[in-house]
Amino acid sequence: MQEIKDFSPDKIYMGFPEELQPHYAYEAVQIFNDCGAFPTFVPFSSTESTDCSGIWLQKGDERRNIPYFAEKNEKTEHKLQKREMYKIMSEFTGYSSPWGCMTGVRPAKIVNGMFASGMNYDEAVAELQEFYMARREKAELAATTACNQDLFLKNQEEHPENIAIYVGIPFCPTRCLYCSFTSQPISKYAKIVDAYLDLLEEEMRAVVPELLSKGYKIETLYIGGGTPTSLSEKSFEKFMRFVTDIVNPADLKEFSLEAGRPDSITEGKLQIAKKLGVSRISINPQTMNNETLNVIGRRHTAEDIETAFEMARRAGFDNINMDIIAGLPGEEISHFTYTLNKISNMKPDGLTVHTLSVKRAADLKRDAKAEMLKHNITGEMLMAAQQTAKEMEMHPFYMYRQKNMLGNHENVSYCRKGCESPYNVHIMEEDQTIFAFGAGGVTKLCRYKQGENGKEREIIRSFNVKSVEDYMKRSREMAERKLSLI
Template sequence: MLYYKNDFYYLDYEFEDVLKLFFLKDELQKADGPWNYGSGAFLFCGFETEAAADLCISLNADGFKEQISIPVPEELAALFQAERKGAPGALKEHKTDIRPFRKVFKRKLYLLLESFTGKSIPWGIMTGIRPAKLVNELMDAGEKEQDIVNKLVEDYYVTRSKAQLLYEVAGNQRELFKDSAPESAALYVGIPFCPTRCLYCSFSSSTLGQYKKLVDVYLEALLKEIRHTGDIIRSCGLKIESIYIGGGTPTSVNSIQLDRLLKGIESLLDLSTMREYTLEAGRPDTIDAGKLKVIRDSRVTRISINPQSMNATTLERIGRGHTPRQVEEAFYTARSLGFDNINMDVICGLPGEDASMFKRSMEQLSKLKPESITVHTMAVKRASRLNLESDNFSLRKEYGQVAEMVEIAGAYAAELGLRPYYLYRQKNILGNLENVGYSQKGKECLYNIQIMEERQSVFACGAGAVTKIVFPENRIERSFNVKSVEEYLGRIDEMLERKKFLIANQL
């Protein structure tokens, strides 16, 4: 057990951010005073005395004792002292930039915990979810490959292999950026229904059995929002480059409802500039020939058929409600109907799975030869059943085990000729690893890149959808739709006005 105490609240975020890299939640406990707990270790951050000028980080444990002093820059020292003597807000009032000091603190704490635990964290102190965004910015500034890789290794403590992967991802993305017009935008459409709720899911989704009678009413409200959003896009002089229909599981609705949605989108929007149109078919147990024909007859260019695992026991454990055989049947049916851009998702680190089981999944998927594979690393999300029922499942996966799965996936993707083009990270992700999208050249998901790299506005429709407007000065404004289906139906006009107000007052 690590007991910890941070007396300097301006560093709370960085302090806890680094702790989470090395310890699980039940290995940490906040302390009120000095170390006198009999066992474990004690980590302290603060000033040793009231007059001390340097910030102190100390870690005491049986067989380990280390203390680091961090000199406080002269321009911050007086403000820190004012804070400590009961003048909260001194830093804020003076608009002092504390970010460089926070970065120094984060590095020092990271190195201390690395020494104490003996753990090597693959992404170092790079804890944000969009690491490729930084690399793209460095490329925009004209920096060369070796300089960028060295910066990631030396400044952020990223391993050289991850730094090289990140550079490759960003390089592949830039080929797609070149063809994006400055006035282009993306559209997200959310279908918040699923046949069952998966163990790890935290998305805004509801079981179809619970909301079956509301699907038609929901589609009516959704198409109203799509029409309204199309008007906003046109009024802003923007053009739709990509559409992504996600969820939930869009194919959980019946074929008539799906046809209504797809035809509605095509009739309400100007799609003359569209480069890509993805529909997340998702769960194989919701896919049949009838729905696939509806999709084929629309303007959709890319679909996902997501097994997550090809092990029957795992699928049952996580509540997927389908078999590996159904995955294959859905895939072959789609192929027979002419779909030539199919993505498949898998997850590394699912409860009960080891590296050999994951390898069998990758072997089976490689025989199908999808155009892209998205490899997720398990993340324990706060709103998921997995988190709420964590006592029933083993979440303590050794980094080496999960890392091996990630490596296995990358090797199979390379054998299939798929390139990494999309990378993001999540909070509470196992092994502090990453999610990577691999694709054939020309079959990448442009929407996925744009939503992560934040170079383009994304207009979003549906329950729980978030519209994100990107401004030229690198400023981003958001408009949030309510998550509840019932609330969405009752407050649809309010959300339309909210989106309209955001655009009218920001553009």
């Protein structure tokens, strides 16, 4: 048996041959971060046994080998091994994740794969419960979401020439504590904002006409960041005018604008956006509790959110999404249901419910016991949000998971029928090419090639530099990177 120095009987150890570097094994045990039982890794120089994969888990005197599965496909083999690791870790810790051993970020994409292989809704739900050991409510959520994506996916299959354009404005009024996006407080960059916009225009003008000339059809345009409405009215108008000069809004199925922070919204900006064809906006409260807004670094009140929402309705927006977060610091169920009630009274057209990611919220961490309690109530919060969405006659249409989410839960977007965002569906499904402009933009070229198992999807990524300063020095290079993909 492999010797472990300083062995502790209370800890869990995971051994694997040094040459193996099993990233999938890390993913499987990452689930147990949530209950504070991440194993200590013990790399060693050779496998001990030939009848196992070389990976083992140990707690106390009990060592369990992960079997070797003789599968043709390496992906399937790893999937089976991950499942074994999950089962053993569950036994060692007494913890089970709501999504079972599922580690990917896109549960609905897994279900879409099941549908493509001929399974129906009930069979997919059963497979998620039996193979992945997901809870029934999560299995149903993923399967329902996948069903609501069906038309969008079929449309993309029929029109592979359809693409999306993303334009990033990496500025916000202030930086939220949990932020993991490319975003900076706009006051710090006030002097260079217009120069940034000029370079962004150059980048778009160098690439978009080329895309059109090659037969691509722009289906959706998404202006994100950051918070694009944090630009001054004058800069915002200049920006929106060149964007809509380069991409014709009349040809789009969706033109989305992130107007997330109410402290960045003015009547003037809403009117410009409406006039230039924006069809969907997001106004994101995150919470309707003023105390929490203050804790997370949002320098606005819940009343500001209501005012901004009314302003957007008056400007004529009939597709307004609102984002909220379950598990914010200091929030109990009562705070969250208060937020849900307030939102329900405003009657938005979409509701996106995020689960706080613990890693992002490092600054917000309190003592471990309080964190554990929060893990338990996050699930209840998400169920309450699902119920509110149902009462507002909304259905889930896209979802994703991240590492280190409280309670290993998920982010789900609900909307009224007809208010779905094709952009978000395709981003999650990764079935559509997206060209991204501005600092931090990630371009994904989606194409198909003939593989061992028939037609296989291939995603080629091209990253724009993240920092504003780097982008301003290298924006031409970012355009050239994209041109080389066309």
